[in-house]
Structure formats: C-alpha cells, structure tokens
Amino acid sequence: xxxxxxxxxxxxxxxxxxxxxxxxxxxxxxxxxxxxxxxxxxxxxxxxxxxxxxxxxxxxxxxxxxxxxxxxxxxxxxxxxxxxxxxxxxxxxxxxxxxxxxxxxxxxxxxxxxxxxxxxxxxxxxxxxxxxxxxxxxxxxxxxxxxxxxxxxxxxxxxxxxxxxxxxxxxxxxxxxxxxxxxxxxxxxxxxxxxxxxxxxxxxxxxxxxxxxxxxxxxxxxxxxxxxxxxxxxxxxxxxxxxxxxxxxxxxxxxxxxxxxxxxxxxxxxxxxxxxxxxxxxxxxxxxxxxxxxxxxxxxxxxxxxxxxxxxxxxxxxxxxxxxxxxxxxxxxxxxxxxxxxxxxxxxxxxxxxxxxxxxxxxxxxxxxxxxxxxxxxxxxxxxxxxxxxxxxxxxxxxxxxxxxxxxxxxxxxxxxxxxxxxxxxxxxxxxxxxxxxxxxxxxxxxxxxxxxxxxxxxxxxxxxxxxxxxxxxxxxxxxxxxxxxxxxxxxxxxxxxxxxxxxxxxxxxxxxxxxxxxxxxxxxxxxxxxxxxxxxxxxxxxxxxxxxxxxxxxxxxxxxxxxxxxxxxxxxxxxxxx
Numbered sequence: 047x048x049x050x051x052x053x054x055x056x057x058x059x060x061x062x063x064x065x066x067x068x069x070x071x072x073x074x075x076x077x078x079x080x081x082x083x084x085x086x087x088x089x090x091x092x093x094x095x096x097x098x099x100x101x102x103x104x105x106x107x108x109x110x111x112x113x114x115x116x117x118x119x120x121x122x123x124x125x126x127x128x129x130x131x132x133x134x135x136x137x138x139x140x141x142x143x144x145x146x147x148x149x150x151x152x153x154x155x156x157x158x159x160x161x162x163x164x165x166x167x168x169x170x171x172x173x174x175x176x177x178x179x180x181x182x183x184x185x186x187x188x189x190x191x192x193x194x195x196x197x198x199x200x201x202x203x204x205x206x207x208x209x210x211x212x213x214x215x216x217x218x219x220x221x222x223x224x225x226x227x228x229x230x231x232x233x234x235x236x237x238x239x240x241x242x243x244x245x246x247x248x249x250x251x252x253x254x255x256x257x258x259x260x261x262x263x264x265x266x267x268x269x270x271x272x273x274x275x276x277x278x279x280x281x282x283x284x285x286x287x288x289x290x291x292x293x294x295x296x297x298x299x300x301x302x303x304x305x306x307x308x309x310x311x312x313x314x315x316x317x318x319x320x321x322x323x324x325x326x327x328x329x330x331x332x333x334x335x336x337x338x339x340x341x342x343x344x345x346x347x348x349x350x351x352x353x354x355x356x357x358x359x360x361x362x363x364x365x366x367x368x369x370x371x372x373x374x375x376x377x378x379x380x381x382x383x384x385x386x387x388x389x390x391x392x393x394x395x396x397x398x399x400x401x402x403x404x405x406x407x408x409x410x411x412x413x414x415x416x417x418x419x420x421x422x423x424x425x426x427x428x429x430x431x432x433x434x435x436x437x438x439x440x441x442x443x444x445x446x447x448x449x450x451x452x453x454x455x456x457x458x459x460x461x462x463x464x465x466x467x468x469x470x471x472x473x474x475x476x477x478x479x480x481x482x483x484x485x486x487x488x489x490x491x492x493x494x495x496x497x498x499x500x501x502x503x504x505x506x507x508x509x510x511x512x513x514x515x516x517x518x519x520x521x522x523x524x525x526x527x528x529x530x531x532x533x534x535x536x537x538x539x540x541x542x543x544x545x546x547x548x549x550x551x552x553x554x555x556x557x558x559x560x561x562x563x564x565x566x567x568x569x570x571x572x573x574x575x576x577x578x579x580x581x582x583x584x585x586x587x588x589x590x591x592x593x594x595x596x597x598x599x600x601x602x603x604x605x606x607x608x609x610x611x612x613x614x615x616x617x618x619x620x621x622x623x624x625x
Contacts, residue, residue: 075525075532079180079211082173084108090173091166093441094201099162107166111174165205172208179211186213199265199440201486216264219320220289223268223275223282230485230496231272234437237498238277238481239303242433245479251432252346253307255462257455260315262439266485270437271323273483277306277435278347280330293330295337298344305334307346309427310366311458314374317405317417324366328406335363350426359422364404367424371417376400379453382542385588390545394460398424401458431462434480436501441486445501446508449539455480456546459501480547502548513540514556523570530575533561537585544594554595558586562608563601572612580612 082090091104182192195212196203207214217224223231242251256274263270275281275293279301283292298305310327317324335351342349347363354362369375376397381387387396402424403417436455438444445451459478466476480501499507512518513536522529537557543549561567561582571579587605589595 075528078183079177081176087170087173090200091169094169094204095162095166099166103163104166107163107170110167111170168205169208172205175209176211178209182211182213197264199442199486201441217267218289219322222263222290222320222323223272227267227269228272228282230266231269232276234269234483234496234498235273235276237496238273238433238435238483239306241481241498242479246432250304250346251306253309253350253427253430254433254435255309255311255427255431255458256435257311257313257437257458258316259313259439260319262437262485263316263320265439266437268323269483269485270435271327273435273437274308274310274327275330277308278330278334279303279305280334290326293326295330295334298340304343305340305345305347307350307427307430308365309424309431311401311454312366312368312405313454314369317368324405325407328364328366328408331365331406332363332408346430350430354423354426357422359420359426361404361408361418361420361423364406364409364418364420364423365427366405367401367420367427368403368405368417369400370403376453376457378457379449379542382449382453382545383538385584387545390460391464393457393545394462394464397454397457398428398461425465428462429465431478434459434462434478435483436480437483437485439485441484444508444512445482445504446513446536446539446543449535449542452539452542452546456543460546502550505543505547505549505553509540509553512536514553514560516560519560519567523567523574527575527578530571530578533571534575534578534581537561537582541585541589541592541594544589545592549594551596554586554589555597558597558601558605562586562605568608572615576612576616580609580616583609583612 087108088101088104091099091107092101095104186192192211192213194215195209196206197214197216198207200207238254239250243249254277256270256277258270258274279296279298280293281296282290283294285291295305308331312324331347334345334347337345337348340348342352347365351362377400378393378396381393381396387393398421402419402421404420404423405417409416409418434455436445436451459480462478463475466478468474469476481498482501482504483496483498484504513533519533522533525532540549540553540557561571568579571582583605586595587602587609590597590602590605
C-alpha cells in the first residue's frame with residue numbers, strides 16, 4: 047500500500063466522517079403549541095445558516111429576543127423592540143468588524159452581516175409563535191378563519207413557511223416545474239446519467255424509473271418532474287401568463303445524447319392532484335414514441351414502443367403508471383408489516399400488480415379518473431429499467447424513517463430485478479441501481495453538481511446518523527410511548543429495505559446492541575411501549591430467519607428469550623385491563 051493510496055483513503059474517511067457528523071436528524075416529536083427551547087432555536091439556526099452565522103451571533107440573537115420579550119411584557123410592539131435592539135447590535139458588530147477594512151469592503155461586509163442577523167431574528171421570532179398552533183386548532187374547530195401560509199420544508203424554504211399553525215396551501219400545478227426546480231432537475235439528471243455511464247463502461251441507461259409523488263412535488267415545486275423531463279430530453283414551454291402548456295422535445299442535435307425512456311411511477315396523490323401534468327407528460331411520450339428522423343439507438347422511447355407494436359401491444363407509448371383508479375398504495379408495507387410474505391421477489395410482484403394502471407389523456411376517455419391496466423407495457427419497461435430514481439423532499443423524513451420508500455421505490459427496484467437475467471458471477475438476478483437525490487442538498491449554482499448517491503450509501507448514512515446513533519435513540523426514548531413506536535417502525539422498515547435492496551450486516555448487529563441487548567434501553571422501551579419493544583425484537587429475529595442478518599446462536603437465544611418475556615408482559619397487561 048503506497049503512501050499516496052493511504053493518504054487518499056484517509057482523506058476519503060475524514061470527509062465521510064465529517065459528513066456523518068453534520069448530518070441532520072429529528073430531535074424528537076413535536077408537541078402542538080409548545081415553544082422551542084433555546085437549544086432547539088440554536089440548533090435550527092445552525093442547520094439553516096451553517097458557517098454563515100457564528101455560534102456567538104446565534105446566541106446573541108436568541109438572547110436579544112428574550113431581552114425584548116421581557117422588556118415588552120404588557121406592551122403591544124414586541125417585534126419592533128426586537129428589531130430596534132438587533133439594529134443596534136448589528137451596527138456595533140459591523141463597526142467593530144470594519145477596523146482594518148477598506149470602505150468598500152466594509153460596506154459589503156456590513157450589508158451582508160445585517161441581512162443575516164435580520165433573517166436570523168425573523169426566524170427566532172416566527173418560531174417562537176408556535177403557541178398559535180393551538181389557537182388555530184380551536185379557531186378551526188369553532189368554524190373560524192385560519193390564516194393561510196404556503197407549505198414547505200423549513201430548511202429549504204425558510205421564513206416563507208413560518209409561523210406554523212396556519213392553513214397551509216401548496217402551489218399552482220399549472221406552473222410546475224418552477225424555474226428553480228427546473229434548474230435543479232436538469233443538474234440532477236445530468237449527474238444521474240454521468241454516474242450511470244461511469245459505472246457501466248460509458249453505456250447510457252435505456253430506461254430510468256422515476257417516482258413522482260404528490261407531496262414531493264409540492265415541497266420542491268416539481269423537481270422530480272424536471273428530472274423526468276431532462277432524462278427524456280424535453281423542456282417546459284410556458285404561455286404569457288407563466289403557465290406550462292406543453293413539454294417540448296429538445297432536438298437530438300442539441301441534446302447530444304440518446305433520449306432515455308422513463309417509467310413514471312405515480313403516487314395516488316400525484317395522479318389525482320396534478321391531472322394537467324399527467325396529461326402533458328402523456329402527450330410528450332406519445333410524440334417521442336413516433337419522433338420522425340430519430341434513430342432508435344438515439345431514442346429509447348421509440349425503440350421500446352416499436353418493439354411493443356411488433357408484439358401487438360396497444361398504447362406502446364404508455365409511461366405513467368399508478369394504482370387502480372381511486373385506490374392508493376402498493377400494499378407492500380402492509381405485507382411486510384404482517385410478515386406474511388414468501389420471498390423477496392414476491393414483494394416486487396405485489397408492487398407490479400398494484401401499479402399496472404396507465405394514465406393520461408389517451409387513457410379511458412376520462413383522464414386520471416379512468417386508468418387502463420396495461421401489464422404488457424409495464425413488463426417491458428421494468429425489463430429495460432437500468433436505474434431507479436427517488437427524490438427525498440425533506441430533511442425530516444428519509445429513506446429509513448417511513449415505510450413508503452421501501453414499499454414503493456424499493457419494491458419497484460425488486461420488480462425490475464425480477465425481470466433481469468441471472469448474473470453468472472453471483473447466481474442471482476442482475477441488480478438494478480437506484481439513485482437518491484436529497485432535494486435539500488446542494489447549492490443553487492448551475493455549475494455545482496447535486497449530491498446524487500446510490501441507495502446503499504444513503505441507507506448507511508441514515509442508519510449511522512439516526513437509528514444507530516445513541517443521541518437519536520435517547521431522544522426517541524425521552525418521548526415515551528410515541529418515541530418507542532418510532533423506533534419500532536424503523537426496525538420494520540429496516541427489514542423492508544433488506545428485502546428489496548442490500549442492508550449491511552453491521553446495521554443489524556448494532557441495532558440489536560442498541561435497542562434489544564442493552565438492558566437499560568430495553569427496560570425503558572418495554573415500560574413505555576411493550577408492543578413496540580416486542581416488534582423490535584421480532585424484526586431482528588425475522589431478519590436472521592430470512593437470511594438477511596448473519597449472527598451467532600448466542601445472540602439469537604438472547605433475542606428469543608427477550609421476545610418470550612415481551613409476549614408474557616403484553617399478556618399480563620391485557621389481562622389486567624380485562625378484569
């Protein structure tokens with residue numbers, strides 16, 4: 047091992063540990079109407095501003111708010127007092143900072159510092175109005191008027207979504223994707239293609255399966271739509287009012303690469319809420335499938351449509367698939383929850399059976415309300431899928447936090463792998479890669495690449511920063527029954543991910559050590575929520591039984607004993623209530 051190789055390895059490990067350290071996670075469940083503590087305010091300002099605002103300045107802003115609050119008790123203009131104090135503080139700060147600076151430098155630094163401090167003061171003031179949440183609940187229950195506010199992610203959208211306790215609204219679906227979403231979507235698609243080609247000897251993916259979820263599109267203003275358009279090689283066309291009226295195909299000479307086919311996996315909410323987008327996408331795919339003067343090796347949509355026509359399949363350009371009309375969900379999470387499933391491939395087939403309906407203006411004569419089952423087209427698209435794309439819209443919930451990610455995107459990946467040939471080196475089906483884009487990551491510069499990671503890397507980051515992190519564990523335990531439930535749900539999701547992709551053995555090892563084999567933690571979980579603790583142990587035993595986790599017999603025996611004890615405790619509790 048050369049010195050250069052070792053130094054490069056040390057640099058990579060250092061960078062990874064730094065990223066892991068800075069990774070954000072929820073510090074617990076929110077209490078409706080509860081004021082944030084000073085530590086929580088400081089934590090939010092740190093996450094929002096990063097190095098732009100020093101720790102000392104964050105503390106001064108919070109202290110200023112409390113000072114203004116105490117001075118204004120019984121008076122009406124708290125915010126004005128706070129702003130006055132902050133202006134004086136900013137003036138003193140910038141005067142001190144100006145020593146040794148030129149006049150121009152001083153003015154620029156002063157303006158920048160003042161803007162940051164003003165924004166920080168706004169955030170602290172707005173977050174401290176959480177008490178209005180309960181007021182709004184009572185107003186709504188009384189049939190009163192609750193003021194509106196746009197919904198969104200606090201870190202991504204800042205003060206525009208504050209204060210909480212408002213009647214939140216989404217966006218105009220006829221203006222998706224927004225300009226910002228379009229710029230980020232293009233960059234994400236470019237990075238997805240680059241990474242795929244790098245891993246596959248320069249080969250382009252023939253089909254990418256892109257998940258389009260309603261809440262994701264609302265929060266990001268349509269980034270996942272922009273990713274799908276960019277992969278195909280299309281762009282939104284707006285009329286004079288700013289509404290998107292068409293998705294035009296970019297000429298191949300301008301695109302400079304093949305059009306990638308896209309299997310769009312629509313959530314039920316997306317299907318029902320964005321009918322206009324569904325119709326525009328359907329129209330785009332229809333035109334791409336018959337694009338004149340485009341060779342099939344440069345237009346994979348046309349290539350696959352031609353093959354489907356040769357097989358006598360109707361609607362070969364169908365690309366928008368979802369659940370049956372009026373129905374929602376893949377049912378994979380329900381099956382994993384019960385534990386009543388045979389093997390991993392069956393989860394993929396469950397997803398396929400629940401998402402076989404095609405939608406768009408060419409379907410059923412009734413738009414999104416009249417989907418048509420097209421299993422042959424879906425089979426073709428799954429068989430040619432080389433990569434799955436999933437966007438995470440919020441820092442609050444990642445892949446490991448809720449069941450829907452593995453139940454939809456993970457199961458889609460498994461459905462595609464079920465249709466791949468056997469890899470002679472492994473004796474298993476050829477794997478389909480999954481790209482994960484965190485919508486809250488990456489800067490706004492067009493030149494800056496967005497962080498696009500393989501699903502296995504994201505799972506490792508999330509498990510290390512949350513489920514396996516003692517700080518996260520302790521925050522959940524402090525929440526009592528609700529926190530124990532959150533731990534339990536993530537253990538179920540861990541089994542779901544292990545069934546649909548790869549979860550490292552160390553994740554199961556450390557999960558068992560943190561939650562089941564730690565006597566103190568086990569007692570707290572069992573006391574606050576016996577059912578949740580029982581599920582934690584059950585999932586570990588299930589993972590071992592299904593071959594997902596390789597561990598020793600001594601550990602398994604300890605877990606069996608814990609499960610039996612948990613079962614006895616639940617029976618005792620149940621019996622006491624039935625007396």
